[in-house]
Amino acid sequence: MAKSNDTGKIDISTEAKIKEAARTVFYRKGFAATRTRDIADEAGINLALLNYYFRSKQKLFEIIMIETLSGFVQNMLIVVNDEKTTLEKKISEIASRYIDLIIKEPEIPTFIVAEIRSNPNLLLEKLPVKKAMANSILSKQLQQAIAEGKITEPNPLHFLMNLMGLIIFPFIAKPLLMGGSDLNTPAFNKVIKERKQLIPIWIKAMMKAK
């Protein structure tokens, strides 16, 4: 439990400290390359406490993984199922929210991609992205736009690949595109922020292209 102490700062429980440290290290290095000692050092606690609170490295990892994935997907589902907004508004909302989210934690996309490779079947059945998309309000709005002839490409899977790719790919490919390892350089972030406005324009143009 977090509670304030007499310095006025927030007093974070040992359990929470370990979890936060685990998140940091797992995000940066992945499951296989992180050592439980790295997490203990990062948390400023003793190695034995990790097992006391979380039983094993694997259990701790799964907690981080589930929280990360569900946070990442839920973020989208909220926007995608809003009954009050137009298709165009949803697209710019998704672009804007994800870009802000990933700028804050730029390691998340590569973490998810890299770790799902090792764990493929375990968690994905619980996160039916495709099915959730197929039943969404956004999907209905897409179908309607197709029926009205406003869109030329009828496969929603292409739409999803394009939108997510335009948003997420630059972060994943940054080391290749820009060189260097720092995922949060100002020059890069400036270009990325431009994309909040550009992606909706691009997607609109793509959907009408033929």
Place this chain on the structure above:
Amino acid sequence: MAKSNDTGKIDISTEAKIKEAARTVFYRKGFAATRTRDIADEAGINLALLNYYFRSKQKLFEIIMIETLSGFVQNMLIVVNDEKTTLEKKISEIASRYIDLIIKEPEIPTFIVAEIRSNPNLLLEKLPVKKAMANSILSKQLQQAIAEGKITEPNPLHFLMNLMGLIIFPFIAKPLLMGGSDLNTPAFNKVIKERKQLIPIWIKAMMKAK
């Protein structure tokens, strides 16, 4: 050295067998999660031979990594610096070649992305993608198109992110988008192959959008 034997099949040297096995296992699991015993088993040889031929797991990995990266980048540079082709032709060539290449070895994009995270500074100085692009024929053609007012978005970095993202992202995100772990399902490949035609159309539309 590969030489034919009396069965008519190709006789592959032990060294080559180990390298191929290493490629397979490293692509699937990454450096940190692969065990040298996995590679030896995959190659059908003894563990000691791995060290006899390649000295260490690290050395073997670096060979695979360098071959993979340079193959991946060179493939693009050939197209991008062809003086005889138009800008439009280059875009469809890149899309077509990369999609074919990745369908053959669908683990490569995630492998590269995941491993560069661990090795960020080591190899990237030798692979200046951004600089190579900046000096390319394609880049000159882009500048000319901008000067002639045929393109609205003047930042070539967006162009590169968009083109590579539309091509590569679906492979990286497949487990999330489609569920399951097999990267080479027919239904997925069918959708992907459509993109060989669609991406050039989309890119063209995006570049003119405003």
Place this chain on the structure above:
DNA sequence: GTCTATAACGTGATAGAC
């Protein structure tokens, strides 16, 4: 709850026979 010490195991690498 938190620590030190240590057990139990897996892994990379090598020695040495053939």
Place this chain on the structure above:
DNA sequence: GTCTATCACGTTATAGAC
């Protein structure tokens, strides 16, 4: 060149004192 046996070490996890 190829194998078996083994070493040396790092890592996860636990026992037990406080």
